[in-house]
Amino acid sequence: MxxxxxxxxxxxxxxxxxxxxxxxxxxxxxxxxxxxxxxxxxxxxxxxxxxxxxxxxxxxxxxxxxxxxxxxxxxxxxxxxxxxxAMMAGGRFGGHIVQGHVDGTGTIRSRSSQANAVVFAIEPHREEILRPIVPQGSITLDGISLTVVDVNYDAGYFSVSIIPHTLRETVLQYKNTGDTLNIENDILGKYVDHLLGIRERSPAGKRGGLTEAVLRENGFML
Missing domain, CATH: 2.40.30.20 (Elongation Factor Tu (Ef-tu); domain 3)
Structure with missing residues (x-):
């Protein structure tokens, strides 16, 4: 982790x-x-x-x-x-839980300055990557823990705002419009999205959603 x-x-x-x-x-x-x-x-x-x-x-x-x-x-x-x-047990937790399990890639559709920050708009290459992303939630781009500024679900992109220190200390300083990045969604959002999606995947006539049976089946209850 x-x-x-x-x-x-x-x-x-x-x-x-x-x-x-x-x-x-x-x-x-x-x-x-x-x-x-x-x-x-x-x-x-x-x-x-x-x-x-x-x-x-x-x-x-x-x-x-x-x-x-x-x-x-x-x-x-x-x-x-x-x-x-990898994080050591007892280490300072300064970002968020990052697994290093990339969900997919995305393209930088714009890079713009905003006062002391640089705003990147990212378009994921697969539509399902966008679904668990939450405004003001966490996301990982090329291994960097970042806060989502906004999500435009209709247009298919999200944005992040980068402070000067992060830009200076990471490969984002070299990234421009058209470049690609690795995207890892927040683990909490991914699990919630997966469990809620079970309703859509349930056989006809079978009760879906977050039931006790579903939680037990997926290891959340004993």
Whole structure:
């Protein structure tokens, strides 16, 4: 689990492609301070497992499912990436619950200045990603914990407002209109949306919605 507070910007050193599988080698410093084999590191919001490391780099596998659902497939040597180590038990929780399980990608449809902030409008590539997003709720873009400013469900986009510190310390500083980002919805919104959607998926004549039986079936009650 992560918090969405980026620790440093790393640089992609190399990419080994094997069809829809990849091995990424990332140059970093801070996230390597206590790294061990098997550790989880978020790379642009994607939870990946360290398979090797040295004093200045670490390597991770990217499986086909991750390749297809995220922007990692678009990376090339020299690309900057957001990095965050998995949260330690007892650590300060500064962002929100981030799993590193990307729901999909989206395109920046506009980037505009607003006083000291920069407002990004994001259009998800799949309509269902927009459904659980709540105004003033949490969302993760390329691993960054952000607050949703507004959601335009009819036009199919949402917006976030970025303070100077976040822009300066993350890869958002390099992002412009037309670029793509990884999107992870807030876990609470995803679970509520999934449970409410059970009504639509229920067989004809079967009672749907949030019943005691549904909660038990999905592990929320014993």
């Amino acid at each position: 992560f918090t969405g507070l980026i620790e440093e910007i790393g640089t992609l050193r190399s990419v080994q492609r094997r069809g829809e599988a990849m091995v990424l080698q990332v140059a970093a410093s801070k996230v390597l301070e206590d790294v061990k084999l098997g550790d989880s590191i978020s790379v642009n919001g994607v939870c990946l497992t360290v398979i090797s490391f040295d004093g200045s780099t670490f390597s991770v596998d990217v499986m086909p499912e991750t390749y297809r659902l995220t922007t990692l497939r678009d990376l090339s040597p020299g690309s900057p990436v957001n990095l965050e180590r």
